Amino acid sequence: YGDDGIAAVLAEGAAIVLTSTVGIQAVEVVAKRLADDGIGLADAPVSGGPARAGQGDLLVTVGAYPDVYEHCKPVLDAMASxxxxxxxxxGKGQSMKTVNQxxxxxxxxxxxxxxxxxxxxxxxxxxxxxxxxxGAASSFMLGDRGPRAIQAYAGEEAEVKSRVDIFVKDMGIVTSAAKSVGMAVPVAAAAEQLYLQGLSRGQGAMDDSSIINVVTPKKG
Amino acid sequence: YGDDGIAAVLAEGAAIVLTSTVGIQAVEVVAKRLADDGIGLADAPVSGGPARAGQGDLLVTVGAYPDVYEHCKPVLDAMASxxxxxxxxxGKGQSMKTVNQxxxxxxxxxxxxxxxxxxxxxxxxxxxxxxxxxGAASSFMLGDRGPRAIQAYAGEEAEVKSRVDIFVKDMGIVTSAAKSVGMAVPVAAAAEQLYLQGLSRGQGAMDDSSIINVVTPKKG
Incomplete structure (x- = not known):
């Protein structure tokens, strides 16, 4: 993205749709460089996971200049529910994804x-x-990860739908973004530490629900 | 509960329905003392807040011996949706409420x-x-507290539906309960610290959504 690999073969006036979660500053730097070459960037990180991606059932939060957004909208519409x-x-798409993560x-x-x-x-x-x-304790993630967390607690190997190391990366982006605006996020930082502990315990490639075994390791 | 105040005027075979969130050990101690006097205890903490209580729309999680549960069930049914x-x-009702909180x-x-x-x-x-x-970031609390948190961030005084100091108490019960079984709960502990910081900033009687101003105090 933005190096000689892709940018060199794109015509002026083209636009790139960037769907990865790479952090706010990374996107701002790349977007500026692409703009110098006359190439637009739609910063469009997606949420929803692989299964929903296959069905076009994704939340896509876009940061883009108006002309680039209009240019890319047909593609974005096809991806997003x-x-x-x-x-x-x-950068604003990354900002939104950071808050989401x-x-x-x-x-x-x-x-x-x-x-x-x-x-x-x-x-x-x-x-x-x-x-x-x-009740009031409900969350999408509790409902989705809860059953697999219970499996992991019981010592079973739960199906891997989203990996621990993804959240090692994403929570790193979260705490860096907060720091960049001079803000403490102690709850998110504590969660980041749990994912890092999971990584150090060899759970990087396991389902993220396996984080339950970081706080109750004797069951791991 | 269980001292000379109430227990003295109850007949043997009576049962008390305890709806407060007071912690696991406190209930176990009181239940034992009441049992010695022939009085049952249904440990039945409620969730849902004052507004839903008025409509009988509450989650009630009960820990009680079978005979006491049957005895109290008509009352519990009337309270709970x-x-x-x-x-x-x-004690098991308190345990469940502790996890909920x-x-x-x-x-x-x-x-x-x-x-x-x-x-x-x-x-x-x-x-x-x-x-x-x-999307995947959703929770009941985000939807319920979110709009008032945005008000608080903007410097407005949000309507008080549930107070910060309630969560100072409840998160204290949570971290004590975890400690009692030899478990670390770093994410919950970080949240507890935010509520304590809210208390120390004079926000004890404010809506719990005002906790947003602990991490962005310049808006407070």
Whole structure:
């Protein structure tokens, strides 16, 4: 992106749709360099995971100048079930994705701590998960990762739908972004440490729900 | 509960329905003392807040011996839209509520960090909240507290629906319970510190969504 590899073969007036989560500053630097070559950049990170990507069922949050956004909209519409133009410059898509990942990363870690605590307190975790999801404690991530976290706690190898090392990367982007604006995010930082501990315990390629075994390692 | 105040005037075979969140050990001690006097205890903490309590729309998670549970069930049914008998002894209701509050407390704190970060990164917070709630980042608490957190960030005094000092108490119960079973809960502990910082900044009686101003104090 932006080096001699791709930019050299693109015609002036072309635009690149960048769907990766790479951080705010990285995109701003690349966008500026591409703009000097007359190439637009739609900063369009996606959320939803591989399974939903295959069905075109993704949240796509775009940062792009208005002309680039219009140019890329047909492609973006085809990818996204939910397309949000969050800002009129590259970098704003990354900003939005960073905020999104803060919540996702914290919610998965909280689900791990909560279901581990339920287990350690002698509750039936499956019954507990059902009760939790019926009320104010519910989150998308608790419902999605909860069953696999319970499997992992029981010592089973849960199916890998999204890896621990993805959140090592993404929570790193979150805490760096917060630092860049002079903000402390202690809850997100604690979650980042859990993912790093998972990585150091050899869980990098395991499902992110396996983070439950970082707080209850004897079950790992 | 269990001292000369109430227990003295109850007949043998009576049962008390305890709806407060007071911690696991506290309930176990009281239940034992009441049992010695022939009085049952249904440990039945409620979730849902004052507004839903008025409509009988509460999650009630009960720990009680089977005979006490049956005895109290008509009363519990009237209170609860969702009644879950989580364990056959007093204390299990508190255990379940503790797990529930871990998630609620972390989710509110995460919503504060995320929406504050959105603001500091120059995103439209209301648009961001809408996008976040449409995907994997969503939680009940983000949807419920999010709009008031945005108000608080803007320097407005949001309506008080649930107070910061409630979560100072509840997150204290959470981290104590985890410690009692030899477990670390770093994400919940970080959230607890945010509530304590809110308390020390004079926000104890403010809405818990005001925790957003702990991480972005210049707006406070």
């Amino acid at each position: 939910n397309l949000v133009w969050v800002g009129q410059a590259p 803060l919540l996702c990363g914290v919610h998965i870690a909280a689900a791990g701590e909560a279901l581990a605590l339920a287990g350690e307190l002698g509750l039936d975790q499956t019954l507990a998960l059902e009760a939790l999801m019926s | 969702n009644l879950v008998w989580v364990g056959q002894a007093p 871990l998630l609620c407390g972390v989710h509110i704190a995460a919503a504060g960090e995320a929406l504050a970060l959105a603001g500091e990164l120059g995103l439209d917070q209301t648009l961001a909240l809408e996008a976040l709630m449409s």
